[in-house]
Amino acid sequence: MSVYKALTIAGSDSGGGAGIQADLKTFQELDVFGMTAITAVTAQNTLGVHGVYPLPVEGIVKQIAAIGTDLGTDAIKTGMLFSSEIIQAVSEQIKFFKWKNIIVDPVMIAKGGAALLQDEAVQALKSYLIPLSLVITPNIPEAEVLTGITIKSMDDRKEAAKRLHEFGAKNVVVKGGHDDSSDTLVDLLYDGAEFYYFTSNRIDTKNTHGTGCTFAAALTAEIAKGNNVQDAVQTAQNFIHEAIKNDLKLGNGHGPTNHWAYKKQKVIL
Numbered sequence: 001m002s003v004y005k006a007l008t009i010a011g012s013d014s015g016g017g018a019g020i021q022a023d024l025k026t027f028q029e030l031d032v033f034g035m036t037a038i039t040a041v042t043a044q045n046t047l048g049v050h051g052v053y054p055l056p057v058e059g060i061v062k063q064i065a066a067i068g069t070d071l072g073t074d075a076i077k078t079g080m081l082f083s084s085e086i087i088q089a090v091s092e093q094i095k096f097f098k099w100k101n102i103i104v105d106p107v108m109i110a111k112g113g114a115a116l117l118q119d120e121a122v123q124a125l126k127s128y129l130i131p132l133s134l135v136i137t138p139n140i141p142e143a144e145v146l147t148g149i150t151i152k153s154m155d156d157r158k159e160a161a162k163r164l165h166e167f168g169a170k171n172v173v174v175k176g177g178h179d180d181s182s183d184t185l186v187d188l189l190y191d192g193a194e195f196y197y198f199t200s201n202r203i204d205t206k207n208t209h210g211t212g213c214t215f216a217a218a219l220t221a222e223i224a225k226g227n228n229v230q231d232a233v234q235t236a237q238n239f240i241h242e243a244i245k246n247d248l249k250l251g252n253g254h255g256p257t258n259h260w261a262y263k264k265q266k267v268i269l
C-alpha cells in the first residue's frame with residue numbers, strides 16, 4: 001500500500017477548528033499521512049483569538065528540516081506564517097529541499113478580526129513564497145490586499161487572479177465565501193490560461209470557523225495523492241461543503257466545521 005504524505009506549516013488553533021488542527025483532521029479523512037511544522041501557537045476558541053505566540057524562527061526551520069531529512073513529503077500546505085522572517089525562512093527550506101507541490105493559503109486575519117499576519121509581511125509573501133506555489137488560495141479580502149484590486153464583481157476577481165498568476169503562482173483559487181451577493185457560491189480557479197468556476201449552494205450558518213484552512217488542506221491532500229489541480233479543487237469544495245452542512249454546533253461563537261462529514265457521506269452512498 002502506498003502512503004501519501006503532506007506537511008502543513010501553520011499556526012496552532014487551541015479550539016481545534018482551524019490551523020494545524022483542521023489540516024491534520026482533513027489529511028486524515030482523505031487518507032493522507034499528516035506532518036506539521038508549527039509557526040505560532042494561538043489561544044483561540046469559537047469566540048476569538050485571545051493570544052498569539054510565534055515560535056522562534058530556528059525552531060520552525062528545525063521542524064521543517066526534520067521532515068526534509070527523513071520522511072519527505074508529497075505536498076506542503078502553508079497557513080498562518082505571521083512574520084516576514086518566518087515567510088523567508090520557510091521559503092528557503094522549500095527551495096533547499098526542492099519541494100514542488102506547494103499550496104499557499106495566505107492567511108491574514110481570523111474571523112473575529114485578529115491579525116494572523118503582520119502588515120509588512122504581505123510583501124514577503126509576494127517576493128518569496130507565492131513564486132514557489134503550485135496553488136494559492138486567497139479569499140476575496142486577501143486577494144484584494146495582495147493585488148491592490150478592489151473586488152466587487154467576477155471580472156474584478158478574474159483580474160486579481162491574473163495578477164496573482166503574474167506574481168508566480170502557477171494556479172490561483174480566489175474563494176467565494178465572502179461574496180454574499182447570491183445563494184450560489186463560486187470558487188474561481190485560474191491556471192494561467194483558462195478560468196474554471198466551481199459552484200455550490202451557500203449554507204446559512206455561523207459555524208464557518210476554519211473553512212479556508214480546511215479547503216486548502218483538502219486541496220493539498222488531493223495533490224499529495226497525485227490528482228490534478230482541477231480535480232483537487234472540486235474535491236476540496238465537496239469536502240468543505242459537507243463539513244459546513246453538517247456543522248457540530250460547538251462553542252458560543254463561530255463554531256468549527258465537521259471534518260468527519262465528507263467521508264461519512266461517501267461511506268453511506
Ligand SMILES: Nc1ncnc2c1ncn2[C@@H]1O[C@H](COP(=O)(O)OP(=O)(O)OP(=O)(O)O)[C@@H](O)[C@H]1O
Nearest residue numbers: 139175176177178201202203210211212213215240
Ligand atoms: N456559507 C457557506 N456555504 C457553503 N460553502 C461555503 C460557505 N462559506 C464558505 N464556503 C466555502 O468554504 C471555502 C472557504 O471559503 P472562504 O472564502 O470563506 O475562505 P476563507 O475566508 O479563507 O475562510 P475563513 O473564513 O476560514 O478564513 C470555499 O470553498 C467556499 O466556497
Ligand SMILES: Cc1ncc(COP(=O)(O)O)c(N)n1
Nearest residue numbers: 011012018019110111209210
Ligand atoms: C491558527 C489559525 N490559522 C488560521 C486561521 C484562519 O481561520 P478562520 O479565518 O476561519 O478563523 C485561524 N483562525 N487560526
